Amino acid sequence: MSRPDPIGTAMQSAVDTGVFPGAVLMVRVGGRIVYHQAFGLAALIPKKEPAGPDTVYDLASLTKPLATTTAILCLVQDDQLGLDDPLEDFLDTLKGSAIGKATVSHLLGHRSGLPAWRPIYEQVAERERGQPGFLGSDEARRLAVDYIRRESLLSPVGAHVCYSDLGFILLGALVERLSGRSLALFCRDRIYGRIGAEPLFFVMNGRVSGDGASGRSADVRVVAPTEDDPWRGRVLRGEVHDENAFAMGGVAGHAGLFGTAVSVLTVAGRWLRSYLNQDSLLSPDLVRRFARRQDPAEASSWGMGWDTPSKPSASGTRFSSSAFGHLGYTGTSLWIDPTCELEVILLSNRVHPTRRNERIQTFRPRIHDLIFEELIRN
DSSP: OOOOOOHHHHHHHHHTTTSOEEEEEEEEETTTTEEEEEEEEEEEESEEOOTTTTTTTTTTGGIIIIIIHHHHHHHHHHSOOOOOGGGGGGGGGGTTTTTOOBBBBHHHHTTTOOOOOOOHHHHHHHHHHHHHOTSSSSSHHHHHHHHHSSSSSSTTTTOOOOOOOOHHHHHHHHHHHSSOOOHHHIIIIIIIITOOSSSSEEEEETTTEOTTTTTTOOOOOGGGGEEETTTTTTEEOOOOOOOHHHHEEEEEEEOOOOOHHHHHHHHHHHHHHHHHHHOOOOOOOOOOOHSSOTTTTSSBOOSOOOOOOSOTTTTOOOOOOOOOEEEEETTTEEETTTTTTTEEEEEEEESOOOOOOOOHHHHHHHHHOOOOOOOHHO
């Protein structure tokens, strides 16, 4: 008689009730993978396709910690950048602007004063109509940075916390300015290639860019589709769901990364091991600084590039105060708890075929609590 699997039952129930078409859940405890299973479907339209453990998902805002934040940490570790350096020291277009005075740590901690989001893609699309080929070009990427430079701040730099995609677009541009390479290639060469994290890649103008250790092109047929997008007029598959990232060519500091649960876990594991002083790829002191809540007395739960458990939290109620993680809009999440050496990756495409499905918000804390009860407390 097979052993009951409450976690699997909860995941299948989420599929059956429409939380997402399908998903992959992967859990590692103390360096040992204790759960790795796929549920439901990767695609509903134009035809049904099953999800598998190796299904590739659009990771959405997991790009922020797995690519941009990790890249910034490496540049700081390599003495090419300081956390207290203002942006205008490196990005000439920001000189004299209000946002130019913001430091790297301000942007990592969402304290830049920038708003959460703006429809930059609309301006890019407008230019595309009169200038075919503009969308996704280097000029479009420069336009995005210039758009943010002209954006009015919601509050003085450093005064308040507002989660901001715009801030991470600037951090992505900063990585590219300092490295002389695209964010995709820098991450491949400096991070993913060294640790064998593949497939983990961006799709730049329809072409895979910066795929893991090998640089090979990934087969977009193994990528779970996202939305039946009214703006682009098609079901999105193998192209970034986020409109602003798409307008910038697919490689951006806030979104654009694709990967499997295994590839996400590969990067997460190096953060955890560095946090525990068991790895030197990433500076343990910097890792702990980035993962720590910046102001314990403040209502904000943000560290630098990472979130921490709050009340309520997508991580549930069981993770320790040392835990850190992040969510992705498409239905992805990653949480790491150094106290019990727990890593949880949940990848789904809850926006397929429409983003008007927010059931995952109540499901995430429940599944994390269940994982903790079944795999840690037992």
